[in-house]
Amino acid sequence: QVQLVESGGGSVQAGGSLRVSCAASGYTPSRRQMAWFRQAPGKEREGLAAINTSSGRTYTADSVKGRFTISQDSAKNTLYLQMNNLKPEDTAMYYCAADPYGGWPPKVAYYNYWGQGTQVTVSS
Numbered sequence: 004q005v006q007l008v009e010s011g012g013g014s015v016q017a018g019g020s021l022r023v024s025c026a027a028s029g030y031t032p033s034r035r036q037m038a039w040f041r042q043a044p045g046k047e048r049e050g051l052a053a054i055n056t057s058s059g060r061t062y063t064a065d066s067v068k069g070r071f072t073i074s075q076d077s078a079k080n081t082l083y084l085q086m087n088n089l090k091p092e093d094t095a096m097y098y099c100a101a102d103p104y105g106g107w108p109p110k111v112a113y114y115n116y117w118g119q120g121t122q123v124t125v126s127s
Contacts, residue, residue: 005029012121025099036105050109
């Protein structure tokens, strides 16, 4: 079993930065692949970035490349998403997810474990 708890969301003005975190616990092989998703009201959940927690290799979606960076602190079992130059269209609930296998680009169907989400609101 895997538990994921996101934190760090909040309100920020356009052009600002925010870092969201995901504290992970549980069976380590089940979280070999981890990813960040977001979902805005009325829209489908969108995969943003993923990381292989063993190799450290990362993937970032074109839609946020150059602005968002996924990283991990293995000692703290924590996943991060650094978000810079935020735009109002980045407003959404942000979720972290984990899976033994995952998949890139990250899709909802590839990930079995999910956190409860943290809200990010960007005002213009």
